[in-house]
Amino acid sequence: MDIWGPYCVHALVFFNLLILSYFVFGNGVYTALMVISLRAIWLHSRRLAYQGSAELRGSSLTPAVTIVIPAWNEERIIVETVRSALAVDYPRFSVIVVDDGSTDSTLKRLATAFRLTPTELEYHPVLSTSPPHSFYVSLQAPNLLVVSKQRGGKPDALNTGINLCRSPYFCCLDADCILEREALLRLMDPVLSSAREIIVSGGIVRIINGCIGSNGEIVKLGLPRNSLERFQVVEYLRSFLTGRNGWSLLGGTVIVSGALALFQHRAVMEVGGFSADTVTEDMDLVITLRRWAADRGSDAGFSFTSDPVCWTECPATVAMLNRQRRRWQLGLCQCLRKHRGMLFRRRYGVVGLFSLPFHLYVEALGTVVEFLGYLLIPLSFFGGLISAAFMILFILLGLAYGGFLSVGAVLLEEMTYRRYPRLRDVLVLLAYAMLENVGYRQLILFFRVQGILKFLLGSHRWEKVTHEGQSLSTGPTDLAPAAAAGGTGKAG
Amino acid sequence: MVIPIPSFSFLTNLARSTLAVVAGGTLLLAAGAMVRRWHSDRFDLRVKKLCGDYGLTPAGLLQGKYSPQHLAGLRVLPLSTLELLLEPLLLRCSSAPPLVSVLRGLSLELGLIDAWQRRVLGQFPSTTLRQALTMPDGLLYFLPRLRFLLRARSARNLGLLRHQASWPVLARALDDAHPDVQQVALRSLAALCVPESLPVLVAQMDKAVSARRSGLSLHSLKAALATFPPSQALQLLPALRHPDPRVRGAAAEVLREMAKHQTVGFSALLQYRAVLDRELAALASDADPGVRLIAGEVIALLASASPSSGMTPAPEENSTGARAGALQALLERPKLLRLAEIQRFLSDPQPSVRQAAVRAYLAHGPRGISRLYEVFLKTVDKSLRDLIIEELDQAGVLLSLLQNLGDSPSNLETQVVRQFVSMGATHRLKAALTNQSGRRFLEGLLENLEDHCPPRIDAWLGLCAALSAAKRRGPAGHGPSSLAA
Numbered sequence: 001m002d003i004w005g006p007y008c009v010h011a012l013v014f015f016n017l018l019i020l021s022y023f024v025f026g027n028g029v030y031t032a033l034m035v036i037s038l039r040a041i042w043l044h045s046r047r048l049a050y051q052g053s054a055e056l057r058g059s060s061l062t063p064a065v066t067i068v069i070p071a072w073n074e075e076r077i078i079v080e081t082v083r084s085a086l087a088v089d090y091p092r093f094s095v096i097v098v099d100d101g102s103t104d105s106t107l108k109r110l111a112t113a114f115r116l117t118p119t120e121l122e123y124h125p126v127l128s129t130s131p132p133h134s135f136y137v138s139l140q141a142p143n144l145l146v147v148s149k150q151r152g153g154k155p156d157a158l159n160t161g162i163n164l165c166r167s168p169y170f171c172c173l174d175a176d177c178i179l180e181r182e183a184l185l186r187l188m189d190p191v192l193s194s195a196r197e198i199i200v201s202g203g204i205v206r207i208i209n210g211c212i213g214s215n216g217e218i219v220k221l222g223l224p225r226n227s228l229e230r231f232q233v234v235e236y237l238r239s240f241l242t243g244r245n246g247w248s249l250l251g252g253t254v255i256v257s258g259a260l261a262l263f264q265h266r267a268v269m270e271v272g273g274f275s276a277d278t279v280t281e282d283m284d285l286v287i288t289l290r291r292w293a294a295d296r297g298s299d300a301g302f303s304f305t306s307d308p309v310c311w312t313e314c315p316a317t318v319a320m321l322n323r324q325r326r327r328w329q330l331g332l333c334q335c336l337r338k339h340r341g342m343l344f345r346r347r348y349g350v351v352g353l354f355s356l357p358f359h360l361y362v363e364a365l366g367t368v369v370e371f372l373g374y375l376l377i378p379l380s381f382f383g384g385l386i387s388a389a390f391m392i393l394f395i396l397l398g399l400a401y402g403g404f405l406s407v408g409a410v411l412l413e414e415m416t417y418r419r420y421p422r423l424r425d426v427l428v429l430l431a432y433a434m435l436e437n438v439g440y441r442q443l444i445l446f447f448r449v450q451g452i453l454k455f456l457l458g459s460h461r462w463e464k465v466t467h468e469g470q471s472l473s474t475g476p477t478d479l480a481p482a483a484a485a486g487g488t489g490k491a492g
Numbered sequence: 493m494v495i496p497i498p499s500f501s502f503l504t505n506l507a508r509s510t511l512a513v514v515a516g517g518t519l520l521l522a523a524g525a526m527v528r529r530w531h532s533d534r535f536d537l538r539v540k541k542l543c544g545d546y547g548l549t550p551a552g553l554l555q556g557k558y559s560p561q562h563l564a565g566l567r568v569l570p571l572s573t574l575e576l577l578l579e580p581l582l583l584r585c586s587s588a589p590p591l592v593s594v595l596r597g598l599s600l601e602l603g604l605i606d607a608w609q610r611r612v613l614g615q616f617p618s619t620t621l622r623q624a625l626t627m628p629d630g631l632l633y634f635l636p637r638l639r640f641l642l643r644a645r646s647a648r649n650l651g652l653l654r655h656q657a658s659w660p661v662l663a664r665a666l667d668d669a670h671p672d673v674q675q676v677a678l679r680s681l682a683a684l685c686v687p688e689s690l691p692v693l694v695a696q697m698d699k700a701v702s703a704r705r706s707g708l709s710l711h712s713l714k715a716a717l718a719t720f721p722p723s724q725a726l727q728l729l730p731a732l733r734h735p736d737p738r739v740r741g742a743a744a745e746v747l748r749e750m751a752k753h754q755t756v757g758f759s760a761l762l763q764y765r766a767v768l769d770r771e772l773a774a775l776a777s778d779a780d781p782g783v784r785l786i787a788g789e790v791i792a793l794l795a796s797a798s799p800s801s802g803m804t805p806a807p808e809e810n811s812t813g814a815r816a817g818a819l820q821a822l823l824e825r826p827k828l829l830r831l832a833e834i835q836r837f838l839s840d841p842q843p844s845v846r847q848a849a850v851r852a853y854l855a856h857g858p859r860g861i862s863r864l865y866e867v868f869l870k871t872v873d874k875s876l877r878d879l880i881i882e883e884l885d886q887a888g889v890l891l892s893l894l895q896n897l898g899d900s901p902s903n904l905e906t907q908v909v910r911q912f913v914s915m916g917a918t919h920r921l922k923a924a925l926t927n928q929s930g931r932r933f934l935e936g937l938l939e940n941l942e943d944h945c946p947p948r949i950d951a952w953l954g955l956c957a958a959l960s961a962a963k964r965r966g967p968a969g970h971g972p973s974s975l976a977a
Binding site for chain 2: 020043047052059062063120124125192272387389407408427434
């Protein structure tokens with residue numbers, strides 16, 4: 001005991017108690033979210049039987065929506081993404097692709113696939129952006145507009161699209177995502193049927209790796225072969241079906257994936273559009289809108305629905321996964337710092353009192369606590385502060401609880417949407433849900449710690465994740481049906 | 493110094509127990525997922541087989557292969573099982589309309605319609621837990637909190653089967669405690685289109701905007717009302733005269749949709765032309781710009797149906813119909829009209845026509861905007877000036893107006909800004925300068941000021957001098973002082 005010194009021992013004891021409290025609080029909230037989500041998703045799957053997508057589709061009063069796709073060096077997948085966007089089942093929509101100064105052949109591919117022709121357009125930027133230098137319309141799809149501009153980053157590209165948007169709602173879609181045909185109808189359904197004003201409506205993102213897509217559509221669903229990708233499938237299920245659903249029900253949504261999110265145009269313009277202050281501009285915008293609504297005393301709603309789906313390719317290599325997770329963690333820390341004024345403030349309701357503090361304590365600080373736990377718990381054991389039995393049990397409990405939550409997410413998927421058709425897929429998902437906490441979780445934790453270090457060092461770099469683009473084959477360009485369905489001309 | 497090291501024996505025991513519970517729970521969840529998949533697959537097969545056994549297939553029903561033996565067999569089945577068998581067929585009703593009448597007949601025979609009506613009204617037979625566990629969706633019957641799912645589904649079925657006599661039941665469901673039931677009942681009423689139900693929906697519009705008691709959105713009500721035939725248009729009159737502009741606007745939109753899409757019954761709408769014209773003329777001068785615009789569109793649509801009106805009327809024509817036709821052209825294809833042609837609509841007595849004309853100018857791009865500035869400077873009509881300012885603001889043109897200020901007094905933009913100042917409308921300019929782009933522009937301007945004094949700065953200084961002069965003369969609205977501040 002002498003070698004430790006009294007202060008070290010005190011510190012270790014304190015830290016052990018901190019880990020314990022983190023473990024109990026974090027897992028307690030996650031379990032509560034899972035239970036809430038279980039009920040909500042079960043109810044939602046029942047309600048699908050009488051929801052009114054058909055009425056929205058058939059009504060000429062359904063408001064127009066603009067799909068804004070920011071793209072930078074996305075030559076491998078951009079054509080498929082735009083094809084899927086043009087093929088959505090929605091009465092009035094337009095698609096604006098903002099090529100953010102790509103150095104590859106993104107624009108060229110678009111020009112060839114959609115027979116683009118230059119056009120003149122008045123650009124009156126209400127949101128400040130780097131200037132666009134050319135506009136293109138498609139001879140094939142009358143509701144497609146392509147904007148080419150100087151590189152300004154993703155928020156800048158999104159703001160350019162928002163400046164050009166003439167519809168009351170716009171939907172952000174990442175350039176590497178495939179939108180399901182009914183996704184826009186399902187996103188708009190809560191907006192139009194709610195007696196409250198809904199300003200944000202989010203959907204879920206699923207992983208396309210292992211699926212087969214063609215002409216902007218998923219034609220065969222399946223699981224990827226690579227273990228790293230399979231772990232991410234389970235992780236996405238847990239995150240979207242459990243976490244976001246639960247927070248949405250509690251009224252504490254602060255994260256809506258920018259890969260697929262619908263926003264009210266007027267509200268976004270009022271708050272100044274997407275900001276480049278953080279590297280997770282989607283989370284930043286949602287929190288800003290929360291703050292804006294609360295400060296105005298508005299009861300504007302934020303909706304999350306678990307079945308409008310967009311499919312995205314997840315990183316297939318450790319290096320790309322590292323980039324993605326580092327950025328997410330950096331963005332989370334930046335958002336929490338930027339909106340620290342909302343923390344523990346009653347006026348911001350569930351978000352200020354519970355959701356943001358949870359994200360601060362469990363998602364941000366918890367990362368450090370967990371990381372240090374892997375070092376200090378064995379150290380405590382060797383210092384004689386805890387028994388071997390307790391150490392082993394605690395580590396096992398941590399791993400088992402993670403598995404419990406992941407298996408719960410797979411069960412949620414089975415109880416509701418059953419997207420993966422084969423029984424074998426379910427077995428594989430269950431196996432990966434149990435294994436996820438041995439190795440993969442620690443790897444992710446390591447990346448997240450890097451993200452925190454980057455935050456502490458003041459980094460602000462947006463790290464691009466490049467994809468293989470193997471799941472999607474580029475078929476013949478047949479846009480006639482999509483264009484016909486698109487209806488009215490560009491920009492809504 | 494002795495440090496008291498806490499004993500972890502209690503925590504170790506707790507961790508051990510928790511681990512056992514968590515591990516057991518995980519296995520249970522995993523087993524649940526597997527059983528669920530197995531059960532679902534089996535259940536689907538069973539339902540499919542039963543449907544085949546009882547002749548409940550779309551093809552079988554449509555070909556009249558349905559036999560009395562089948563009917564007798566179905567009659568002995570419990571209600572929940574019958575619903576389960578009919579569910580896939582009901583969902584196909586919208587894509588296979590001939591199925592509707594067959595299924596409606598079958599549902600009447602089996603007493604399902606009656607059961608659904610009672611359920612929509614909240615009348616459920618008492619169910620014990622044992623009964624609930626043996627029937628499909630049994631828990632929904634047993635737990636009152638979940639019964640809204642059954643009420644909503646029943647309301648949907650009545651709408652899908654177009655059971656007209658059920659409209660009073662559905663109308664009552666508009667006041668159900670659960671918003672889902674209200675929504676579904678509304679959609680079903682829209683599907684039935686029973687004329688007597690229309691006043692009920694109009695009354696709900698009032699609730700939706702004012703009393704906040706309704707779980708229905710104004711949009712849903714609009715969409716439902718728009719499905720009614722134009723022959724019912726007169727029933728919208730209370731909504732067209734409603735004090736809330738949102739209701740007036742919504743009613744005008746409904747009228748527009750009736751006119752646009754119901755070509756068969758369009759003559760029905762025209763037979764009320766005199767009454768509607770009077771109402772629409774009032775709405776075309778409404779205080780709310782949105783209502784004005786929609787009213788203008790409806791006038792245009794009605795006018796386009798009458799043989800005397802055309803899309804681009806002759807200059808000497810000044811009838812309501814002709815103006816309305818022009819308005820439609822302005823709204824739908826602004827670039828088809830030459831700027832000179834548009835100008836005459838700026839002096840139209842109908843505000844909605846003037847508004848559409850200003851928008852048409854803006855749609856012509858820089859050339860149209862310059863011409864609009866000229867009109868703005870020349871006109872003595874204050875309402876037109878206000879309208880132009882409002883539309884310039886909405887189109888986001890004000891910042892480019894400020895960016896293009898020149899040092900010469902003859903510069904068009906400078907003259908326009910001076911006119912803004914004299915009208916006390918500078919708060920709009922201030923708003924344009926305080927948004928993100930505006931702030932960036934001002935920062936650039938200040939940077940230039942540090943280095944040298946380019947012509948644009950001169951223009952700004954001139955403008956500031958004008959503002960100071962205006963301030964000395966006395967407050968004109970809240971413009972100059974706010975900009976100077």
